Amino acid sequence: MVKIKTTNYNLFYGLKQALFDINMDIYKNKITAIIGPSGCGKSTLLRSFNRMNDLIDGVKAKGDIFIDDKSIYKDWDVVELRRKVGMVFQKPNPFPKSIFDNVIYGPRTSGIKDKRKLNDIMEKSLKQAALWDEVKDILRQSAMSLSGGQQQRLCIARAFAVKPEIILMDEATSSLDPISTAKIEELILELKKDYTIVVVTHSMQQAARMSDYTALLYLGKLIEYDKTEKIFTSPSNEITKNYVTGRFG
Amino acid sequence: MGSSLKEKIYKNIFLIVTAFSLVILFLIALFLFAEALPLFKNVSLIDFLFGKMWYPTMSPHSFGILPLILASFYVSFLSAIISIPLGIAFAVYLSELAPKGIKEVLKPLVELISGFPSVVLGFFGMVVIAPWMTNKLSPFFTETIPNFLSFLHLSYLSNFFANNLYIDVGLNITSASIMLAFITIPTIASLSEDALYLVPRTYKEASLSLGATKWETIKKIVLPAASSGIATAVMLGVSRAMGETMIVLMTCGGASMIPVRPFDPARPLPAAIAAEMGEAPYHSLHYEALFGIGAVLFILTLIFNILSDIARTQGEKKMKGKSV
Numbered sequence: 001m002v003k004i005k006t007t008n009y010n011l012f013y014g015l016k017q018a019l020f021d022i023n024m025d026i027y028k029n030k031i032t033a034i035i036g037p038s039g040c041g042k043s044t045l046l047r048s049f050n051r052m053n054d055l056i057d058g059v060k061a062k063g064d065i066f067i068d069d070k071s072i073y074k075d076w077d078v079v080e081l082r083r084k085v086g087m088v089f090q091k092p093n094p095f096p097k098s099i100f101d102n103v104i105y106g107p108r109t110s111g112i113k114d115k116r117k118l119n120d121i122m123e124k125s126l127k128q129a130a131l132w133d134e135v136k137d138i139l140r141q142s143a144m145s146l147s148g149g150q151q152q153r154l155c156i157a158r159a160f161a162v163k164p165e166i167i168l169m170d171e172a173t174s175s176l177d178p179i180s181t182a183k184i185e186e187l188i189l190e191l192k193k194d195y196t197i198v199v200v201t202h203s204m205q206q207a208a209r210m211s212d213y214t215a216l217l218y219l220g221k222l223i224e225y226d227k228t229e230k231i232f233t234s235p236s237n238e239i240t241k242n243y244v245t246g247r248f249g
Numbered sequence: 250m251g252s253s254l255k256e257k258i259y260k261n262i263f264l265i266v267t268a269f270s271l272v273i274l275f276l277i278a279l280f281l282f283a284e285a286l287p288l289f290k291n292v293s294l295i296d297f298l299f300g301k302m303w304y305p306t307m308s309p310h311s312f313g314i315l316p317l318i319l320a321s322f323y324v325s326f327l328s329a330i331i332s333i334p335l336g337i338a339f340a341v342y343l344s345e346l347a348p349k350g351i352k353e354v355l356k357p358l359v360e361l362i363s364g365f366p367s368v369v370l371g372f373f374g375m376v377v378i379a380p381w382m383t384n385k386l387s388p389f390f391t392e393t394i395p396n397f398l399s400f401l402h403l404s405y406l407s408n409f410f411a412n413n414l415y416i417d418v419g420l421n422i423t424s425a426s427i428m429l430a431f432i433t434i435p436t437i438a439s440l441s442e443d444a445l446y447l448v449p450r451t452y453k454e455a456s457l458s459l460g461a462t463k464w465e466t467i468k469k470i471v472l473p474a475a476s477s478g479i480a481t482a483v484m485l486g487v488s489r490a491m492g493e494t495m496i497v498l499m500t501c502g503g504a505s506m507i508p509v510r511p512f513d514p515a516r517p518l519p520a521a522i523a524a525e526m527g528e529a530p531y532h533s534l535h536y537e538a539l540f541g542i543g544a545v546l547f548i549l550t551l552i553f554n555i556l557s558d559i560a561r562t563q564g565e566k567k568m569k570g571k572s573v
Contacts, residue, residue, distance in 0.1 A: 050458060052454060052457070052458060055453075055454070055457070057348075057349055079460050079461075079462060080460070082457065082458055082459065082460045083459075083460035086458065086459075087454075087458040089451060089454065089455065089458075091451065093449070093451035093452060093454070093455045094455075095452060095455065095456075095470060095474070096452075096473075096474055096567050096568055096570075097473075105456070105459055105461075105469070106459035106460060106461075109459065109460065109461045109465050109469070110460060141570075142567070142570035142571070142572065143570065144567075144568060144569060144570025145569075145570030145571070146570075155455070158455075158459065159458075159459070162459055162460055
């Protein structure tokens with residue numbers, strides 16, 4: 001089942017075009033990896049799905065993206081869209097608030113005031129992010145006192161707390177050590193049954209390990225998009241072949 | 250010459266220059282206190298700080314600076330009330346809402362205004378604000394509003410306005426506070442904008458990605474994250490208002506009595522020093538008392554600077570996760 005559909009999607013930073021005619025269907029309850037060399041537009045594409053590019057001055061989009069068959073520009077309210085499409089960023093970015101306040105930030109802004117309900121959401125989200133056991137006794141401490149890996153899992157918990165259906169991960173493990181990375185990868189595989197997950201990654205091994213589908217972007221163009229197995233074992237495009245065998249990138 | 254020797258020489262040159270300016274500043278402070286000290290052979294510290302009469306040239310003279318201290322606090326407080334909300338709102342607009350082009354013009358402009366010669370602002374207060382107060386604002390408070398209130402049969406309120414809000418001197422605490430705000434608003438706005446600008450973009454992105462609106466993001470994430478920097482800006486703004494001399498000298502009316510109403514004239518600490526130092530005989534009691542005022546002013550502004558420093562370190566702790 002298609003969750004996200006892009007149709008002839010183009011994106012411009014001022015005069016510079018960053019994405020060219022992207023057409024792709026992203027499937028529900030699958031992990032989709034977007035790979036490609038630096039500056040190929042993979043983060044830009046990911047950030048289009050929850051309209052984070054809107055924040056940058058001079059950005060213009062042509063074409064459209066549909067989530068649940070509704071246009072993100074015409075049919076979705078941007079606040080609603082971002083509640084539905086959670087995002088985890090490259091560097092852990094917890095707020096300089098307590099662990100507790102970080103997790104319930106989203107639910108609170110969406111208007112939930114009931115203490116018990118907030119507590120439930122917080123506990124459930126932290127458990128989902130495999131962080132609960134490590135922080136359950138220090139919930140009132142500052143999130144900034146956690147280690148990098150813990151902070152990133154806190155950010156994942158924070159994204160879960162809004163009850164999204166799609167999770168976007170923008171090189172979410174690139175600033176973490178191998179053990180934290182393994183933990184988060186395990187977590188992502190676990191989450192697949194409930195969420196649609198799109199990850200941008202630098203690491204081809206990571207894409208190969210985790211994802212069901214892989215897309216290769218090169219110079220803003222979608223070069224090849226297929227089942228991960230196919231991309232890594234028998235790519236049909238010459239660029240893909242060269243990229244996954246490490247001949248460039 | 251070896252590079253390590255060169256490096257040592259540079260290091261020491263900078264050390265000497267820094268030490269030199271520090272020593273000079275320290276000596277000025279020392280001088281201030283040394284010149285003030287002999288006063289306390291004749292006047293007790295309590296009488297000096299809490300005495301209600303400032304009659305330095307009468308006989309018998311009286312050196313109570315309470316009216317001057319209260320005047321300084323009153324003026325700084327009123328200008329803070331005007332400039333804190335406006336300054337912060339301005340900073341939020343500049344940093345979060347203004348289009349890039351407008352920000353690029355407004356920000357240097359604000360900094361330019363804060364460097365405006367205070368004598369010009371004082372002059373403007375004298376010839377524009379003061380006459381406006383007595384000719385326009387006073388009749389508005391004592392006639393227009395009371396008439397309207399008595400029309401509504403609120404005779405008590407009507408009498409209150411008519412009897413209390415007359416303005417017989419245009420040069421008063423409110424005039425001085427308004428003119429001081431021209432200095433403190435840009436100070437607070439510019440420094441707060443720096444603090445807001447330093448809030449990492451990733452916080453804003455995280456907040457927006459969780460479905461918060463722009464306004465919620467400003468209110469719940471950006472302002473709290475910048476709060477220590479904004480507190481620093483406010484303290485420095487208030488401390489500038491407290492030490493600012495020319496404006497209060499020209500627009501505050503100069504009456505050395507304990508101020509009560511916001512439209513009373515008053516004589517803040519710096520105005521007293523500026524107005525009287527020229528006439529005070531060298532090493533007379535009056536001369537020493539003015540140095541005493543200088544010392545009090547020095548301590549007051551020092552307190553505000555220390556408070557702003559505490560706010561700053563508190564904020565750094567928060568960023569490192571040592572406090573919530």
